[in-house]
Amino acid sequence: MGKFFDAITPQHTAFIHHQKMFFVATAPLAPDTHINLSPKGLDSFRVLSESRVAYMDIIGSGNETSAHIRENGRITLMFCAFDGPPNILRLYGKGRTVLPGTAEWEELSVHFNILPSTRQIIVADIHKVQTSCGFGVPLYEYLGERDHVEKWVEKKGAEGLEAYKAEKNQFSMDGLPTALHSSAPGPTSLP
Template structure:
């Protein structure tokens, strides 16, 4: 059944590169806080080494991942086989948020196709990789990307998008300040 590794193996990398979707999970430290699980699409994830991955994070209705990373750095990625042999692959690590306009951004951003609504890059240094069977995961066929988020961001334009991020993405639903919120207050 499940196997634990300290880093990505070549077969894990190959599996990840075939997936069209993945999930990111984070949580605050306090037990009343909300666990967040976010689905991610597009060609947004990059593997930089057996222990380092990053993804391009687009503007959304919340920014829980950033708030949780700011508080405790814990992050889990999950990939599931929807086609082919069954498998679930989880990556456990410590994350950091990279914002546009920073020196670090200038290093990381060229590794991605910057999409409309790009908000930040989430990087993770991995300390564990775990596989499990995925025997109960149903088959699904990929039929294409949804363009809704890209079109929404393009329609808003840079100014309205920045205002939206300021209103919706600077504090988590539990009141934690996100990296964007810290930057807006001059603390980053």
């Protein structure tokens, strides 16, 4: 049975830190648009306080999360136990995108090992935490991180990465602008 909490507890934080993967879900408000659900890995997630989290977001073929939270702020993060006792933990909140070159970037980036592939930091202010049984989540063995991103970044080079972001990361698949869009005023603020 699910349990709800108003804040992230130390036990929740310990569970989060143990996981090697998490999932991010966002959605635009329009009914004929697409919901986004993305898996995330690397050592990219940080619990900043009992009500704030952040993750380092690397360059990808899309930038749905940034577009959706720029539009409406809604974000859900989910962690599943793939080893040990079964458990699922969800964080519900309002998110925003923080871009390099801003004062907030300088404050947040010290919490991460910033990679050449780092595109932005996604921050979420959490208003509800839910845990549930996780009995249906299978057991998996963690074997390590993939090296594909590092090889891709090396092949692209700094100029190639900027060109790729300009081509692929300024709009969502539904045409919503992301925080990287050239007309965006910079990092979005919480609604």
